Amino acid sequence: MTDDDTELEARLEEQEAFEPPESFVEQANVTDEGIYEAFAENWPGCWERAADLLEWDESYDEVLDESEAPFYEWFVDGKLNASHNCIDRHVEAGRGDEVAIEWVGEPGETRTYTYDGLREEVEAFAAGLRDLGVEADDVVTLYLPMIPELPIAMLACARIGAPHSAVFAGFSADALATRMTSADSEYLVTCDGYYRRGEALDHLAKANEGLESVDHGVSEVVVVDRLGADADTTAGGDQRDFGELVDEHAGASVEPVPRDAEDMLFLMYTSGTTGQPKGVKHTTGGYLAYAAWTSRAVLDIEAEDTYWCAADIGWITGHSYIVYGPLALGTTTLLYEGTPDHPERDRMWEIVADNEVDIFYTAPTAIRAFMKWGEEYPERHDLSSLRLLGTVGEPINPRAWKWYYRHIGSEECPIVDTWWQTETGGMMITTLPGVNTMKPGSAGPPLPGIDARVVDVGGTEVEAGRAGYLTIDRPWPGMLRTLYRNDDRFVSEYWAEYSDTGSDDPDDWIYFPEDGAKLDEDGYITILGRVDDVINVAGHRLGTMEIESAIVGTEGVAEAAVVGGDHEVKGEAVFAYVITEEAADGDEALREEIVANVEDAIGPIARPEEVVFTPELPKTRSGKIMRRLLEDIASGEELGDTSTLRNPEVVEKIQGSVGER
Numbered sequence: 249m250t251d252d253d254t255e256l257e258a259r260l261e262e263q264e265a266f267e268p269p270e271s272f273v274e275q276a277n278v279t280d281e282g283i284y285e286a287f288a289e290n291w292p293g294c295w296e297r298a299a300d301l302l303e304w305d306e307s308y309d310e311v312l313d314e315s316e317a318p319f320y321e322w323f324v325d326g327k328l329n330a331s332h333n334c335i336d337r338h339v340e341a342g343r344g345d346e347v348a349i350e351w352v353g354e355p356g357e358t359r360t361y362t363y364d365g366l367r368e369e370v371e372a373f374a375a376g377l378r379d380l381g382v383e384a385d386d387v388v389t390l391y392l393p394m395i396p397e398l399p400i401a402m403l404a405c406a407r408i409g410a411p412h413s414a415v416f417a418g419f420s421a422d423a424l425a426t427r428m429t430s431a432d433s434e435y436l437v438t439c440d441g442y443y444r445r446g447e448a449l450d451h452l453a454k455a456n457e458g459l460e461s462v463d464h465g466v467s468e469v470v471v472v473d474r475l476g477a478d479a480d481t482t483a484g485g486d487q488r489d490f491g492e493l494v495d496e497h498a499g500a501s502v503e504p505v506p507r508d509a510e511d512m513l514f515l516m517y518t519s520g521t522t523g524q525p526k527g528v529k530h531t532t533g534g535y536l537a538y539a540a541w542t543s544r545a546v547l548d549i550e551a552e553d554t555y556w557c558a559a560d561i562g563w564i565t566g567h568s569y570i571v572y573g574p575l576a577l578g579t580t581t582l583l584y585e586g587t588p589d590h591p592e593r594d595r596m597w598e599i600v601a602d603n604e605v606d607i608f609y610t611a612p613t614a615i616r617a618f619m620k621w622g623e624e625y626p627e628r629h630d631l632s633s634l635r636l637l638g639t640v641g642e643p644i645n646p647r648a649w650k651w652y653y654r655h656i657g658s659e660e661c662p663i664v665d666t667w668w669q670t671e672t673g674g675m676m677i678t679t680l681p682g683v684n685t686m687k688p689g690s691a692g693p694p695l696p697g698i699d700a701r702v703v704d705v706g707g708t709e710v711e712a713g714r715a716g717y718l719t720i721d722r723p724w725p726g727m728l729r730t731l732y733r734n735d736d737r738f739v740s741e742y743w744a745e746y747s748d749t750g751s752d753d754p755d756d757w758i759y760f761p762e763d764g765a766k767l768d769e770d771g772y773i774t775i776l777g778r779v780d781d782v783i784n785v786a787g788h789r790l791g792t793m794e795i796e797s798a799i800v801g802t803e804g805v806a807e808a809a810v811v812g813g814d815h816e817v818k819g820e821a822v823f824a825y826v827i828t829e830e831a832a833d834g835d836e837a838l839r840e841e842i843v844a845n846v847e848d849a850i851g852p853i854a855r856p857e858e859v860v861f862t863p864e865l866p867k868t869r870s871g872k873i874m875r876r877l878l879e880d881i882a883s884g885e886e887l888g889d890t891s892t893l894r895n896p897e898v899v900e901k902i903q904g905s906v907g908e909r
């Protein structure tokens with residue numbers, strides 16, 4: 249490092265607030281500070297601004313119907329189609345030749361879809377789906393990696409009014425089966441495999457294994473041929489080839505079906521405190537309007553941009569900010585199939601430079617990995633096309649924020665640290681990049697129109713600087729409408745904590761995201777993390793119960809407790825404390841079996857970092873496992889109060905076993 253560098257590092261280290269760069273503000277989509285007041289004064293009417301970003305087949309009668317809170321309805325009686333909004337209207341506006349999707353495969357090939365080209369593919373596949381018997385309201389499961397056929401299938405479903413349910417390709421066969429069964433989904437679109445670090449992964453074998461345990465009959469399976477000759481498993485029996493189906497229907501014209509604003513656009517399963525994943529229901533009008541609005545206001549997306557969100561479409565981030573939001577705004581959205589370190593650790597920066605990417609959105613876990621690898625990798629490439637950076641999924645520590653700001657953004661790009669959830673559909677707490685001062689580590693103020701507060705257990709707002717629980721006190725268009733076929737769980741999971749659930753006054757209904765938070769004197773919110781039994785590994789939400797039940801299913805295991813422990817790159821890592829049955833040995837063989845069972849039940853992302861065998865778990869006198877304590881042990885932290893334990897002596901034993909590993 250030169251002396252100048254050292255000086256700069258020292259200055260950055262100290263700096264707690266950053267103003268948006270002038271060059272950015274000059275061109276930003278939103279620059280008026282007055283937007284906060286304007287939204288507050290005209291609530292819920294302010295949300296017409298979001299709806300105005302879309303083209304409606306029939307305009308809505310009312311912005312918000314609160315009469316059945318918390319079953320809110322947005323843009324009541326409006327009709328629209330998401331596929332039309334993401335494709336056709338851009339073609340009709342004369343932009344058919346502009347690029348919609350730019351795809352980069354891991355081995356290096358690329359595919360470019362213009363809006364015209366995307367429409368052709370989507371129409372052909374929509375016709376194919378109809379041919380297979382898919383009708384409006386049938387749930388189509390998409391078990392696909394980061395290949396263009398995934399957004400094509402999503403938009404084809406949307407076109408004919410069939411909700412999709414995407415299952416992250418990294419999830420296991422069991423996870424696929426649970427989700428298909430829960431959604432009663434009779435249609436599956438999957439592929440033969442995909443590339444990861446140069447290796448061809450057999451995805452179809454996993455899909456087929458999952459299909460065997462789906463409770464109901466699955467009518468049709470469509471398989472994308474991604475691997476060609478590299479595939480181990482290829483479509484068999486009645487399975488249809490995606491490419492052939494599209495070819496058969498090439499040139500088909502499939503009119504986008506007008507959908508009610510409140511009709512389901514898709515289902516997205518996410519983890520909660522019980523073993524059973526929750527099917528979060530998102531709608532056509534409110535969700536799409538909110539995804540488009542936040543893409544414009546926060547990500548500053550314009551039609552001319554090349555925009556890259558390096559998440560996976562199998563998660564909500566990819567739904568809202570790779571597919572629906574960006575395409576609704578008519579931009580170029582970039583998709584990358586592989587990992588950031590293949591063939592080398594500069595892959596992301598090479599892609600940014602090659603495609604002159606304007607906006608880059610990723611997770612803190614990736615930024616921490618880049619930081620660990622070192623700035624020599626971004627330095628190899630010209631990143632000057634970038635104008636805005638974003639992060640999502642977990643808290644970002646100021647050190648990683650500043651590294652991102654300096655080494656990727658060259659101190660010329662604002663960073664938006666966006667807090668939101670699968671359930672919120674879109675961003676909720678973040679700075680507006682052309683308006684607000686940035687404070688590394690703090691997500692920022694709630695977006696205009698969003699009423700977020702930090703309260704104590706009783707629901708009273710806490711003073712600035714004090715930690716409390718985050719609540720959202722008013723509905724918003726992108727909110728989940730319910731949990732699929734489970735209204736009771738919807739109410740008990742998200743509303744029961746702080747609402748008067750007997751009330752028919754909408755003001756008495758308060759949404760509880762189950763995150764801890766802290767507010768500062770400027771109204772900025774720092775997210776402290778989950779307050780339920782959910783852990784966040786590399787920006788992915790995992791329920792501890794799901795992992796525990798996989799572990800307890802292992803022969804020889806009597807009891808298990810899973811917690812999150814600090815991890816340098818992943819943020820949190822899975823720690824499993826396991827009590828064996830009397831006859832079983834807590835040995836390497838059992839440990840391997842436990843890890844394998846977790847991977848089978850959920851996927852490699854849930855793989856325990858440590859499996860600690862222990863004769864007992866620390867329990868309170870009432871028999872409740874003291875998770876806090878297990879978390880402290882996992883993170884190697886000073887232990888909290890152990891005086892309420894029934895078995896305090898066990899703590900030392902557990903610490904001893906952690907040390908052994």
Ligand code: WT7
Binds near residue numbers: 643
């Ligand atoms: C949970 C939601 C939103 C898409 C990715 C994750 C945590 C999310 C932030 C952030 C601190 C964050 C919260 C939240 N989270 N963004 N910017 N700062 N924490 O979606 O799987 O539904 O998880 O992720 O704990 O509740 P998800």
